[in-house]
Amino acid sequence: MNLRQTLDATLSKALSEACGNQVPAMVAQAKNPEHGDYQANGALAAARSARRNPRELGEAALALAELDDLVEHAEVAGPGFINLRLRESVLIAEMREPLTEPNPSPQTIVIDYSSPNLAKEMHVGHLRSTIIGDAMARLLEHLGHKVIRQNHVGDWGTQFGKLLVEFESKGTDASSLANLETFYSDASKRYDEDTTFANAARARVVDLQSGEATAKAAWQKFIEVSLSHCQAIYERLGVTLKREHLAPESGYSAELPYIIQTLESKGLIEESDGARCVFSERLKSREGEPLPLIVEKSDGGYLYATTDLAALSHRCHTLRANRVLYFVDARQSLHFDLLFEVGRRAGLAGQASLEHHAFGLMLGADGSPYRTRDGRTVKLASLLDEAISHALDVVSEKNPDMDLDERREIARIIAIGAIKYADLSKHRTSDYVFHWNRMLSFEGNTAPYLLYAYTRAKRILEKAPRTQADFTQARLDPAERDLALHLARFQETLDSVATSAEPHRLCTYLWQLAALLMKFYESSPVLKSTGVTQAMRLRLCERTAETLKQGLELLGIETLERM
RNA sequence: GCGCCCGUAGCUCAGGUGGACAGAGCGUUGGCCUCCGAAGCCAAAGGCCGCAGGUUCGAGUCCUGCCGGGCGCGCCA
Structure with a gap:
């Protein structure tokens, strides 16, 4: 059960009645445990607009709220905080409930993540999008949403011209792609230094995009090899992306003329210096002019903005997404800002929530983009x-x-x-x-700490005798209560990560859970205890182990029984 | 020039819709294994939350202006 949400709903209703209009109770986990388990700050905010004394309002709300089932002690403190302490029986009862419950109104959620460029091998810069996106996919799916993974791989840019010519000059032999990095840099070097090569490369792009058979065949072979590199990394990382989640740029190429048509029919397209653009209604350029999203080059070619609009339309209309999550680095913030605006104005996005979850770049110790000593990116x-x-x-x-x-x-x-x-x-x-x-540190707030906590709990359970005692009859000492309380907050943590798309909150939760288990481990001997006390301690170990395992699984991290 | 993001302990980072004395890890110092695994636990030291104003009963959090850093701004993706 989402305890925070339940308390918030009950208290909001009472506070609204006391106030005479709709106000939120703003229930949050109490920062200071001396104040209780949860606190509501809504009375303070509501008091101003209602021109009432906040403490009086808090008291009135508490008198109206039916919290007795959950709360053992409630009081108004300080200027008007409402402090709530949960019943021990509630914490114990929670330990027999399912770990999580599905969202009552499941959504269709498209997640665009990983999305490497197939011209090169995956490097450390791809880690964040891949890992965070995958964790969100796992978590949202677990909560009962329909998750559609989209690996929007780059397989269609002009760069494929030079790669194709290089590839064909080597007899389209897969073994020449064993090291994609050097292959790419060789091709780039020849492109820059050899005009014959460069011209051939440009011609080959046209061949490819017009569907010429030999170009297409070589390209397909190249893509195939590159994809198998990615898939190998995904498997090693335990990322859930499979071939069926591929939504490559090339797949949208046939759609692009229709995207332009749609924009045209809405009267959004303007010509500028020979290129066709949609100008923003909000964002300004260097000279204070409206910022353009260029959708067709002056030579008639399409760009990634055009492809992204096609992808957006596909996700919102064909896949019927309620939310579209993009895990892409922050350099693309402006691009997505424009893309979402144009997508909405053109009616390509429907009612879907479009979310660019940006993140920064991985840097080396010297503050420049992370590279090896010889200046290469780290694979x-x-x-x-x-x-x-x-x-x-x-x-x-x-x-x-x-x-x-x-x-x-x-x-x-x-x-x-x-x-x-x-x-x-x-x-x-x-x-x-x-x-x-x-x-690579295995101490402190790291995965090994969580894994270690898990193995310790498991070891106790392994050694424990079978017990018939009923753990619900036991009382909790402070370390046990802290652990039980934190265990009861798993659901609200997952719900908050689901909406914020910030998996680091789940990490913080699990780290705290492991730390509480360690404290409990020091203070409450399990195997030496007896009766209902032992039954309850065993249940705490078991529940903590299950929660750690489940939480880590949602993050895409495997557990182990010993280490 | 304009826009977005950032500035919290020596270092790396947390601090949901403003709330009650600013938190953690690493590092430093000192304790704890004849008790379920010491990859652990306990304790100490360490902060004008970049600076200056403002809004508010209340600001690390919101607004304005500076200082410092990163990124982006028309036919690459």
Whole structure:
């Protein structure tokens, strides 16, 4: 049950009655536990407009609110805060409820994430979109929404001209693409230095886009190899993206003329310097002129803005999305701002909520975009290799007698989890610094800490005797109550992440949960206790383990039984 | 020039719709394994929340102006 929401609904109703008009109670988790479990600040805000004394209003609301089932103590404090303390019986009862409940009004939610450019290999810059998008997909799906993943891979730009000519000159042999990075830079070098090559490249783009058979065949082969590189990374990372989630740019090419037609029929298109544009009604350029979204170049070619409009229309109309979530870095904020405006004015977006969830770039310690010593971008594959190798060292040091295969498997889960958690736990809309040693640290607020907490709880459960005692008859000491209270807040945490699209909040929740378990572990011996006390402590261990496992799973992080 | 984002402890970061003494991790210092795993727990030190005004009963949070940083601004994606 979403306790916060339930309290808010009840108290809002009472406060509105006391006030005479509709006002929110604004129930939130209490920051200071001395004030209770939840606090409502609505009386303070409402008092002003109602010209009433906030404390009096709070008292009136409390008198009207039917909270006895949930709340053991409620009082008005300070200038007019309403403090609520939950009944212990409620916390205990919550431990027998399902961990989560589905959203009563499920939506169709399209998520655009990962979306690498197929001309190059995936590098560390793709991590954030891929990891965060995947966590949101898992979480929203778990809450009962219909999630449609869209991997909007770049397979259609002008850059494919030079790649095709290079590829064909090497006999369209897949082995020449073994290292996509060097392949791309070789092609770029020839394009810049050799005019014959450059002309051929330009001609090949036209061939490709007009559907010429040999160009198309070579292109398809190239894309196929590149996609298998991506898919291998997804599998290593435990990302749920599959071939069926591909929504490549090329797939929209046939739609583009109709997009232009639609814009034209709405009277939105204007010609400017030979290009066809839609001018913004709100955003201004350098010279104070309206900002254009260019949808057709002066040579008649289409651009990514055109493709994005086609994708938007497809998502809102064909897929019938209620929300469209874009996990794309912040450099594209202006682009999406314009895109959403034009999409709405052209009627391509329907009523859907269009959300660009931006994030900053990954930087090196010197503050420049993250690269290796020789100036190359860091491939995702090598980041994973290095993390696993480091994890294996640590695992081996802690478990010298464990056999190698088991150590390897544990190292894999720890390393992948640590990388994903390090990224997921940061909010950062601005650029952030990537640190090897911090990413690979297994202490403090990291995935290994959460995994360790999980294994400790599991070990107790493994060793525990079967008990017939009824845990609901037990009383909770402070450390146990703190843990039980936090456990009861899982649902409201998930709901808040669902609307905000900020998985770092779930990370914070799980970190706190693990910390509370550690404290409980120190203060409340389980195996040495007896009767209802032991039954309740075992139930706390069990519930915490289940919650950690479920929460980590929603983040896309595997758990392990020992480490 | 205009626009967006950011500036919180030595470092890396949290601080939902303004709320009750500003939090955590790392690092530093000092404790805790004959008790379920010490990848842990406990404690201490460390902050004019970039600066200056304003709105409010109340501002890290909202508004304005500065200072400092990042990114973006017509035919690339």
